[in-house]
Amino acid sequence: DGGITQSPKYLFRKEGQNVTLSCEQNLNHDAMYWYRQDPGQGLRLIYYSQIVNDFQKGDIAEGYSVSREKKESFPLTVTSAQKNPTAFYLCASSIDPPMNYEAFFGQGTRLTVV
Amino acid sequence: LAKTTQPISMDSYEGQEVNITCSHNNIATNDYITWYQQFPSQGPRFIIQGYKTKVTNEVASLFIPADRKSSTLSLPRVSLSDTAVYYCLVGETYNNNDMRFGAGTRLTVKP
Numbered sequence: 001d002g003g004i005t006q007s008p009k010y011l012f013r014k015e016g017q018n019v020t021l022s023c024e025q026n027l028n029h030d031a032m033y034w035y036r037q038d039p040g041q042g043l044r045l046i047y048y049s050q051i052v053n054d055f056q057k058g059d060i061a062e063g064y065s066v067s068r069e070k071k072e073s074f075p076l077t078v079t080s081a082q083k084n085p086t087a088f089y090l091c092a093s094s095i096d097p098p099m100n101y102e103a104f105f106g107q108g109t110r111l112t113v114v
Numbered sequence: 115l116a117k118t119t120q121p122i123s124m125d126s127y128e129g130q131e132v133n134i135t136c137s138h139n140n141i142a143t144n145d146y147i148t149w150y151q152q153f154p155s156q157g158p159r160f161i162i163q164g165y166k167t168k169v170t171n172e173v174a175s176l177f178i179p180a181d182r183k184s185s186t187l188s189l190p191r192v193s194l195s196d197t198a199v200y201y202c203l204v205g206e207t208y209n210n211n212d213m214r215f216g217a218g219t220r221l222t223v224k225p
Contacts, residue, residue, distance in 0.1 A: 033213060042201065043158070043215040058212065090157050094213070102148070103213060105157025 003027065006091050006106035012114050013078070013085065021076045021109045023091035032074035033092040033103070036060060043090060049074055078111065086113045118202045123220040132189040134219050136202030139183050147178060147185045150201045152218070158201060162187070189221075197223045 004025040013019045023032065031050050035043040045058030049068040063082025068074055074093075078085045088110050094103040119137040126132045138147070146165050150158035162169055164176040164185070175188040189196055201218040 035215070042199075042217040045212065045214050048212055056212065059214070088155070092157065092213070102160040102163065103150075103158075105159070108155065108157055110155070 004091060004093050004104050004106045006109050008109060009107065011109055011111045013111060015113055016080045018077055018079050019111065021078070021089055021111070023074045023076065023106060024072055025093040025104070026072060027093055027104060028071070029093035029095055030071065031094045032068070034066065034074070034076045035090040035092065037088040037090060046076065085111055087111060118204055118216050120202055120216065120219045122217065123222070125222050125224060126192055127224050128193055129191050132192050132196070132221060134187045134200055134221065135184055136187070137184045138202070138204045141182050141204055145204050147176065148203045149174070149176065149187045150203065152199045152201065158215070192223045194223050194225065197221060
């Protein structure tokens, strides 16, 4: 089945450590996105990529890094520079250009700093 | 993307029709209006998209007046399982990939 997969579902990180969240899609979508969601809040855009080897910062990119070496993959690294990383992270993909603007989301990764 | 304004929360009862309105006064000529639904601890799911007048699918209807400065998502005969957050997005569908979400409307359906 086509879809977008995030892993792991739950992730625990010690303070000062970098962690990488995985996002893989087999929908043949060019555009991919990372969002952060805090409890009771909406989604905030971290990074997005429209094509392989290219990505742009969203509204809250500080403390995060991404790569887009393959069309199918858009991993997000939460670095030690991110002071409050505990949150729910969502990855999405869409066609490019998004003619019908329908994005598909993964099930999310819940990151907790311990 | 054009800025959108939605109510923070709404309550309804099972079997009622729910209408959630989104204001987008600065909508541009090429902008479409898209709605997503999000359940707790899940990613948002596309519900419906439209440009003008009325769009209907198996889940919802979207009403867009002639001036397009607002839109209304209509959910017929809601059930408890429709309790979720609903997001309205407005933006060009062919020249804009920085998809941003607002706070959404938290709909609670009561028995």
